[in-house]
Amino acid sequence: MTFTLFPLFNSLRISSIATFLTFFLGIFAAHYIVRLPKLWKGFIDSILTIPLVLPPTVIGFLILSMIAPRSPLGAWIKDEFATTLTMKWQAAILAVVFITLPLMYRTVRSSFEAFDQNILHAAKTLGLSNIYIFWRILLPNCKSGLVAGIVLAFARGLGEYGATSMVAGFIQNRTATISTTVAYYWQTSQDALAMKWVLINLCISFAVMLTVNFFEKRTAAT
Amino acid sequence: MSLTCNFKKKLGSFTLDVNLQAEDEVIALMGASGCGKSLTLKCIAGILKPDSGIIIVNGRTLFDSEQHINLPMQERRIGMLFQDYALFPNMTARKNIQTAIKHTQIKISSLELQKQTEQLLERFQLLGAANLYPDQLSGGQKQRLALARMLGTPIDILLLDEPFSAMDSFLRWQLEQDLSQTLLDLGVTALFVSHSRDEVFRLCDKVTVMSHGKNGVLKSKHQLYQTPTTYQEALLTGCKNLLPATYENQHIQIPLLHLSFAVTNSPKDFCYVGIRSRHIIPGFLVDHKEDYLLSSYTICSETEDVFTHIFMVYIKDISFPLRFEVSKDIYEKMKEYPKILAIKKDEIMLLIK
Numbered sequence: 001m002t003f004t005l006f007p008l009f010n011s012l013r014i015s016s017i018a019t020f021l022t023f024f025l026g027i028f029a030a031h032y033i034v035r036l037p038k039l040w041k042g043f044i045d046s047i048l049t050i051p052l053v054l055p056p057t058v059i060g061f062l063i064l065s066m067i068a069p070r071s072p073l074g075a076w077i078k079d080e081f082a083t084t085l086t087m088k089w090q091a092a093i094l095a096v097v098f099i100t101l102p103l104m105y106r107t108v109r110s111s112f113e114a115f116d117q118n119i120l121h122a123a124k125t126l127g128l129s130n131i132y133i134f135w136r137i138l139l140p141n142c143k144s145g146l147v148a149g150i151v152l153a154f155a156r157g158l159g160e161y162g163a164t165s166m167v168a169g170f171i172q173n174r175t176a177t178i179s180t181t182v183a184y185y186w187q188t189s190q191d192a193l194a195m196k197w198v199l200i201n202l203c204i205s206f207a208v209m210l211t212v213n214f215f216e217k218r219t220a221a222t
Numbered sequence: 223m224s225l226t227c228n229f230k231k232k233l234g235s236f237t238l239d240v241n242l243q244a245e246d247e248v249i250a251l252m253g254a255s256g257c258g259k260s261l262t263l264k265c266i267a268g269i270l271k272p273d274s275g276i277i278i279v280n281g282r283t284l285f286d287s288e289q290h291i292n293l294p295m296q297e298r299r300i301g302m303l304f305q306d307y308a309l310f311p312n313m314t315a316r317k318n319i320q321t322a323i324k325h326t327q328i329k330i331s332s333l334e335l336q337k338q339t340e341q342l343l344e345r346f347q348l349l350g351a352a353n354l355y356p357d358q359l360s361g362g363q364k365q366r367l368a369l370a371r372m373l374g375t376p377i378d379i380l381l382l383d384e385p386f387s388a389m390d391s392f393l394r395w396q397l398e399q400d401l402s403q404t405l406l407d408l409g410v411t412a413l414f415v416s417h418s419r420d421e422v423f424r425l426c427d428k429v430t431v432m433s434h435g436k437n438g439v440l441k442s443k444h445q446l447y448q449t450p451t452t453y454q455e456a457l458l459t460g461c462k463n464l465l466p467a468t469y470e471n472q473h474i475q476i477p478l479l480h481l482s483f484a485v486t487n488s489p490k491d492f493c494y495v496g497i498r499s500r501h502i503i504p505g506f507l508v509d510h511k512e513d514y515l516l517s518s519y520t521i522c523s524e525t526e527d528v529f530t531h532i533f534m535v536y537i538k539d540i541s542f543p544l545r546f547e548v549s550k551d552i553y554e555k556m557k558e559y560p561k562i563l564a565i566k567k568d569e570i571m572l573l574i575k
Contacts, residue, residue, distance in 0.1 A: 121269050122308035122368075124295035126375050127326040136321075140312040 003193065006173050007181040008200060010089055014164075014177060015157030018096035019104075022153050025097070026104030027146070031134065034112050052102040056162025059098050063167050067091060087168060089175045095163035100153035107152060111145025112138065147215050155208040159201075178204075223411045225249075225379055229275025229285070231265060238262065238272075238435040248405055248412045249440065250422040252458050253432035259415040262432070263381045266413070267302050268295040279411075280378045301377035301410075303385050307368040309356035315367050316343065316352040323374035338374065346370040361393050362400065369404055380405070380412035386421060398424065419460050423447060431455045453573050456496035461571070462545040463497040474572075478542045483515055483567055492572035499532070501569040502546035505562030506555070514564040519544075521561075535563065 033044055051059055067085040068074045077085055085091045115138065123133045139146065161179040168175040170184050178201050185194035227242040238258045242249070251259040264270040266277055268284065271292060277285040279300070284293045310318050320339050324330065330338075343349050346366040351359055359367065365385065372380075385401065386394045402425055405412055416422050422429055423443055430440045433454040450456040456464060467476045469489060475482040476495055508514050519535040522543050526532075531553045534543040546563065548556065 116306070116308065118304045118306065118308040119310060121267070121295070122302065122304055123310070125267055125298065125300050125302045126322040126371065127296045128321065129296065129325065132325065137310055137312070141310075 003196070004173065007176045007178045007197065010175070011158050011177040011179070014089060014092045014096055015154050015160075018093045018100060018157050019150060019154045021093070021097050022100045022104045022157075023146075023150060025101055026108050026149060026153075027139070029101075029105050030109035030112050031138075034109060048105050049102045051098050052106075056095075056099060056160070056164075057166060060095060060163035060166030063091070063094055063098065063163065067094070067167070085167075087171065087175065089168055092160075092164045092168040092175065092177065095167050096157040096160050099160055099163060100156050103156055104149040104153045107145055107149035108142070111142040111148075114145075115142055144215060148212065151208060151212050151215070155205065158204060158208075223280050223378060224278075225266075225280075225411050225413070226276065226278040227262075227266065229265060229272035229277060229287075231261070231270065231272040233261070236435055238265070240265070240275075240437055242430060242437060242440065244411055244413070244428070244440070246409060246411055247427040248414060248425060250414045250416060250426035250429045250443075251432055251437065252416060252419070252422050252429055253454075254417060254458070257432045258435040259417075259432050260383055261435075262437075263302065263383050263413065263415055266379075267300050267381060268293065268298050282378070299376050299378045300381060301372035301375070301379070302381045303365075303368055303372070303383065305384050305387055307356075307364045309359075309364060309367055309371070311356050314353050314355055315348055315359065315363075318356070318367060319343065319371050319374050322371045326375040342370040342374055361389055362397055365397050366400065369401075373408075377410065380408070380410050382412060382414045384415055384417070386416075386418075401425070417458075419447075419458060431458055450496065450571060451574060453494050453496075453575055456494075456571055456573050460498070461496040462499045463502075464573070465495055465497075465542070466493060467495040467572070468493075474570075478540070479544075480538055480540055481515060481517070485567075489572050491574055493575055494573040496571040496573050497544070497565055498569070498571075499545045499547045501566060502544065503564050503566075504548060504552065504556050504559065505564045506559040507552070508564045513568070514566055516562055516564050519561050519563050537563065 029048055033041055033048075036044065064086065065071060066073055067077070069078050069084050069086070074084065074086075077083065119141075120133060120138065123137055128137070159179055161183065164177060165180050165183070170176055170180040176184070178197055182194050182197045182201070185191070185197065223246050225242065225244040227240050229240055231238040236258070238261050240262050251262060253259045261270065265272050266284070272285060272287065274287040275285070276283065276287070279298075282299075283289070283291050284298050285291060310321065313321060316339060319342050320335060323335055323338050343352050346369060348363060348366055348370060351363050356364060356367070386397055389397060398421065405425070414422070414426055426443055428440050429443050429446045431438045431446070431452070431454050438452060438455065446455060447459050450459050450461070453464060465476050465478050467474055469475070469492070472488070473482045473484050474489070474495070505516055508516070517537040519537045521533055521535050523534045524531060527547070530547045530549055532545065532547050534545055536543060
């Protein structure tokens with residue numbers, strides 16, 4: 001079998017798209033949950049955070065039962081688009097979104113909560129619209145929290161194995177990601193190839209951590 | 223311009239019960255921390271929603287629980303000066319002002335926007351700092367920027383939430399002068415929250431004292447400082463000696479001090495007496511002894527202040543300390559005389575709870 005860089009490309013593709021989605025879901029969830037009454041806050045917070053403590057296989061199983069051709073959503077997709085989501089690289093996006101949302105949401109929420117509420121109150125008394133306040137005052141001032149959330153989500157997404165392998169499987173040049181490729185080569189005793197991907201993975205992870213450190217230093221300096 | 227507030231708000235075991243009427247003037251809400259003064263401002267600004275009541279500013283109803291009116295903060299036309307000024311950290315001084323103008327005058331042309339911004343920058347001496355970010359500004363510049371930003375929007379009433387609490391005393395004075403001038407220039411109704419009796423006296427026309435979530439009668443500052451009528455008013459205007467007292471057989475009795483003295487006309491209801499520390503003087507300074515209560519004392523502690531000496535003393539061997547203060551030249555002379563203090567009877571304030 002020839003060595004291709006497809007798993008790297010696929011991992012980056014899945015993680016980028018998933019991080020993009022997670023980013024928006026995360027900031028909106030954080031924004032609305034911060035303002036909920038205490039009881040609801042605790043409840044919805046638990047639901048959003050639970051993927052953090054669930055085994056990825058459980059999440060994979062739940063997603064599969066959601067998108068399987070027999071499920072309402074799966075059936076609808078089959079009727080409309082004459083295709084199935086399972087065993088497609090797109091399904092892995094869904095898995096990664098579920099896994100990374102708690103990370104994004106938690107990081108963003110704590111930076112929203114740490115932000116001086118009086119600045120938001122002042123903005124309102126000055127007549128600024130809620131939308132303007134959110135996009136132009138709250139988000140820019142929580143930049144370091146947002147960046148931390150994005151980097152964490154992206155890194156976690158790149159390393160996702162359990163749920164991804166359940167919903168997208170391992171099909172070479174179709175759904176293979178770095179982590180499923182390592183597992184495949186190891187299972188088929190092709191240790192040299194596995195090692196190659198391990199090294200690639202190490203390089204990426206190291207770069208991510210360097211980025212995180214860089215941003216942490218910059219925020220500490222200001 | 224006018225303000226009418228009459229509302230209640232329950233927060234856990236604490237109940238805020240505000241009843242306030244004001245015209246074109248600077249009103250102070252004075253009280254110890256936790257008495258509800260900042261909560262009152264938050265209710266008026268719309269940060270908190272009262273449980274019941276009304277808030278009317280300049281004839282516009284901002285809140286009315288019966289008619290289900292609760293204007294959003296954006297439509298209340300309130301200028302609120304926060305403790306830490308709440309400037310937008312990601313915008314320069316100029317952008318802070320521009321943002322406020324742009325959003326309240328939707329159809330403003332960019333030329334007009336620029337003109338108004340520069341005018342405000344100039345008026346508040348911020349032209350040199352226009353391109354700096356809030357964390358690069360001095361305390362005074364921050365306050366001026368917060369005021370300038372506010373004046374870019376239409377405001378009916380100004381709310382000031384302990385604007386000097388984060389400042390050191392040196393800076394405080396200058397800021398107070400600036401703010402005082404701005405308030406005069408604007409001529410709007412302003413509600414000023416503070417626990418400092420000196421600040422309140424210098425900046426405001428009228429004062430209401432708040433305690434346990436309820437505000438007292440609105441009084442002119444002179445009236446309040448010279449003749450406080452309640453325990454809280456006396457305490458907040460700096461009265462250091464407050465003691466329970468009763469009225470029996472034409473005599474006012476102060477049991478804690480074992481003192482009693484006759485009064486000719488029977489006083490109104492009271493349950494405390496207040497004696498300011500400067501109204502207690504050494505006995506040798508007294509001419510008309512019949513106007514004073516005189517007593518020997520023993521010193522419990524003595525503290526040298528900048529211009530005075532502060533004594534905590536026991537009179538008649540009773541262990542309830544009274545505080546009195548004498549200037550340094552009198553302090554020197556006191557050594558030559560017996561330890562007797564004098565309290566002028568008609569300067570003893572009779573207070574209700």
